[in-house]
Amino acid sequence: MSQLSDPTAPLTPSGNLRRRLIFSNLTEGGATLAAAAAVGVLGIIVFAVIQRGAGAISWDFITKDPPQFGGPGGGIADAIVGTGELILIATLIAMPVGVLVALYVTEFAGPRATQILTLALDLMNGLPTIVVGVFVYGLMVVGVGQSGFAGGVALSIVMLPLIARATQEVLRRVPGTLREAAEALGVSHWRTVIGVILPTAAGGIVTGTVLALARAAGETAPLILTTSIYANTVQLNPFGHALPNIPTTIFALSESNDPSGFQRAWGASLLLLGFILIVNITARTIVARSKASLTR
Amino acid sequence: VSALTPQATRARTRARLRTVDLAANRALRGLCIGAAILTIAVIGDAGYQIISGASLSIGKLGPAFLWHAEWNPPFNKFGAFAMIYGSAVTGFMALALALPIGLAIGLYLALLGPSRVAVFVGPLVEMLAAVPSVILGFWGIIVLGPFIQGTVEPFLNSVLGFIPLFGAPQTTGLSLFTAGLVLTMMILPIIASLSRDLFRTVPQDLQDGAAALGATRWEVIRGVVLPTTASGIAAAAVLALGRALGEAIAVAQVIGAGNAIHGANLFNTGITLSSRIALTFSDAVDKLNTSAFFYLALILLVTGVGTNLTAGWIQRRFAYQPAR
Numbered sequence: 057m058s059q060l061s062d063p064t065a066p067l068t069p070s071g072n073l074r075r076r077l078i079f080s081n082l083t084e085g086g087a088t089l090a091a092a093a094a095v096g097v098l099g100i101i102v103f104a105v106i107q108r109g110a111g112a113i114s115w116d117f118i119t120k121d122p123p124q125f126g127g128p129g130g131g132i133a134d135a136i137v138g139t140g141e142l143i144l145i146a147t148l149i150a151m152p153v154g155v156l157v158a159l160y161v162t163e164f165a166g167p168r169a170t171q172i173l174t175l176a177l178d179l180m181n182g183l184p185t186i187v188v189g190v191f192v193y194g195l196m197v198v199g200v201g202q203s204g205f206a207g208g209v210a211l212s213i214v215m216l217p218l219i220a221r222a223t224q225e226v227l228r229r230v231p232g233t234l235r236e237a238a239e240a241l242g243v244s245h246w247r248t249v250i251g252v253i254l255p256t257a258a259g260g261i262v263t264g265t266v267l268a269l270a271r272a273a274g275e276t277a278p279l280i281l282t283t284s285i286y287a288n289t290v291q292l293n294p295f296g297h298a299l300p301n302i303p304t305t306i307f308a309l310s311e312s313n314d315p316s317g318f319q320r321a322w323g324a325s326l327l328l329l330g331f332i333l334i335v336n337i338t339a340r341t342i343v344a345r346s347k348a349s350l351t352r
Numbered sequence: 353v354s355a356l357t358p359q360a361t362r363a364r365t366r367a368r369l370r371t372v373d374l375a376a377n378r379a380l381r382g383l384c385i386g387a388a389i390l391t392i393a394v395i396g397d398a399g400y401q402i403i404s405g406a407s408l409s410i411g412k413l414g415p416a417f418l419w420h421a422e423w424n425p426p427f428n429k430f431g432a433f434a435m436i437y438g439s440a441v442t443g444f445m446a447l448a449l450a451l452p453i454g455l456a457i458g459l460y461l462a463l464l465g466p467s468r469v470a471v472f473v474g475p476l477v478e479m480l481a482a483v484p485s486v487i488l489g490f491w492g493i494i495v496l497g498p499f500i501q502g503t504v505e506p507f508l509n510s511v512l513g514f515i516p517l518f519g520a521p522q523t524t525g526l527s528l529f530t531a532g533l534v535l536t537m538m539i540l541p542i543i544a545s546l547s548r549d550l551f552r553t554v555p556q557d558l559q560d561g562a563a564a565l566g567a568t569r570w571e572v573i574r575g576v577v578l579p580t581t582a583s584g585i586a587a588a589a590v591l592a593l594g595r596a597l598g599e600a601i602a603v604a605q606v607i608g609a610g611n612a613i614h615g616a617n618l619f620n621t622g623i624t625l626s627s628r629i630a631l632t633f634s635d636a637v638d639k640l641n642t643s644a645f646f647y648l649a650l651i652l653l654v655t656g657v658g659t660n661l662t663a664g665w666i667q668r669r670f671a672y673q674p675a676r
Contacts, residue, residue: 074573080570080571082575087456087459087464088456088465090453090457092452093475094457094473094540094544095476096481097433097480097537098480098511101483101487101491102525104495105487153390153391154387155386156383156386156387160384160385160388161388162385165382165383173617176395177391178664179656179657179660180391180395182591182657184597184598184599184626184630184652186626187402187598187626187649190401191397191398191401191649193633194404194405195397198383213394216394235647242634245377246379246380249380250432252382274472274487275485276601276630277485277630278503280601280633281633281634283632284634303601306486307601310490318494321490325491326402326483329483329484340475
């Protein structure tokens with residue numbers, strides 16, 4: 057270069073570089089805006105549910121059955137109890153199966169079996185939940201009628217892949233040295249699994265299960281065909297008849313055009329959403345903490 | 353060192369383990385294999401149940417079911433075309449909206465945003481996925497629908513009215529458009545969190561190299577980050593589309609349960625495969641009607657499995673391979 061650049065030239069970029077920087081900043085701003093929009097949507101939904109649902113919630117709302125012949129008053133005690141039962145059934149089925157499947161993959165399976173199982177779990181996870189409902193309808197409802205148990209089974213199919221995958225992740229993170237130590241001491245395989253591997257992974261397995269449970273608690277589609285036509289009273293026996301539950305209650309009330317029904321649906325939504333968000337936040341905080349303590 | 357034959361080693365091991373331990377080892381193995389077989393059997397049985405439930409209608413209606421638009425159970429008219437149309441329109445609308453926004457969120461969380469903020473925003477975005485679809489749909493009926501009808505429809509019609517998609521505003525906010533928006537909210541967190549994880553895997557060296565050559569942050573993203581993750585992004589998009597096509601409840605609540613295709617206008621009511629099942633399965637008038645619902649479920653099952661396999665295939669086939 058024969059010429060020295062002008063020392064008084066401004067240091068701010070100009071021309072092409074200026075254009076490129078402006079464009080870059082614009083895209084960064086767009087990304088920030090997108091993130092803000094997603095959080096905003098969540099905020100709007102949660103706010104709407106709290107604003108409209110808070111008025112509906114009272115002691116009676118939680119402890120009383122809905123009025124037999126429609127109209128205002130009463131609560132959704134039947135649905136709260138029923139949803140509790142459904143989740144319990146689903147967890148009792150999905151948790152042992154999910155944990156055992158994950159153990160199979162990490163302890164016993166060869167690469168081929170692992171591949172097949174991973175595919176099966178992916179497909180199960182990708183199954184539209186309404187298809188799960190139709191499947192369980194064909195399996196357990198046709199000819200017999202709806203039952204709470206069928207609803208629980210349908211929810212367990214939703215939970216199983218979530219639990220299996222979460223468990224697999226934790227089992228993989230169990231330090232190999234623990235297993236080697238157990239093996240060096242001559243501990244048999246099953247004792248290693250029950251006494252060393254599972255206890256080490258227990259926290260993660262429970263968190264994974266609780267997150268899956270929170271997901272299942274809000275699922276409506278699998279229940280709509282399996283346990284949606286019920287008497288509005290608290291029922292403890294899940295066999296032989298449908299169980300009232302919160303998601304199908306909200307669905308039915310939202311489809312009917314009745315203001316007092318809407319009011320009840322907002323209250324039920326607030327209870328359900330509150331439960332799910334609190335469980336999610338708690339579980340995630342615990343996971344974050346345990347990860348932080350592992351990397352320290 | 354005396355070399356032990358494999359038989360001798362096994363004999364020693366056997367002696368060391370008590371019979372109880374051996375039995376328990378076998379039992380644990382058996383239980384695990386049993387659970388694995390059960391999982392695979394459930395998937396297989398789901399396919400079997402749905403195909404056998406649909407066999408009556410497959411026999412009577414044949415493949416014409418897919419392109420007949422009329423659905424009128426009392427007159428034994430069963431056609432899925434209006435539902436396939438509705439599913440496709442709402443699904444692709446949701447994908448078209450959620451893909452760019454979701455990728456932008458993924459970029460923000462993984463690369464652009466300050467990590468102190470991203471730590472909070474990430475879980476919040478995922479929390480959006482935790483909102484049950486029935487609550488999202490109920491909110492869609494009461495809050496979003498009227499807003500769409502009163503504000504968004506007239507606005508879009510006046511600005512983009514020359515496109516047939518944004519036709520005359522309707523009397524209700526329950527429409528294909530509203531359903532597409534609700535689906536957007538449901539698949540947005542999926543795309544955002546999948547793409548965030550993808551963007552985090554982009555080698556820092558490549559990004560630093562581009563930046564050292566004078567690339568702006570956007571040029572680093574455009575030139576390095578997006579190309580290296582393209583296959584993953586495509587897979588995530590396919591997975592999210594599968595989710596959108598399968599979603600039943602929220603769509604059933606806000607789509608207005610139309611029965612036919614009313615022109616191209618998105619502000620009209622419509623119906624999708626899954627919402628048809630959710631809304632009227634229990635009203636089935638006869639065996640053929642129920643079987644037709646199983647036929648719809650079969651279409652959904654095939655799309656669900658298809659999108660999943662396609663996503664996996666894309667990821668394997670087009671995965672970014674660093675040059676050696």
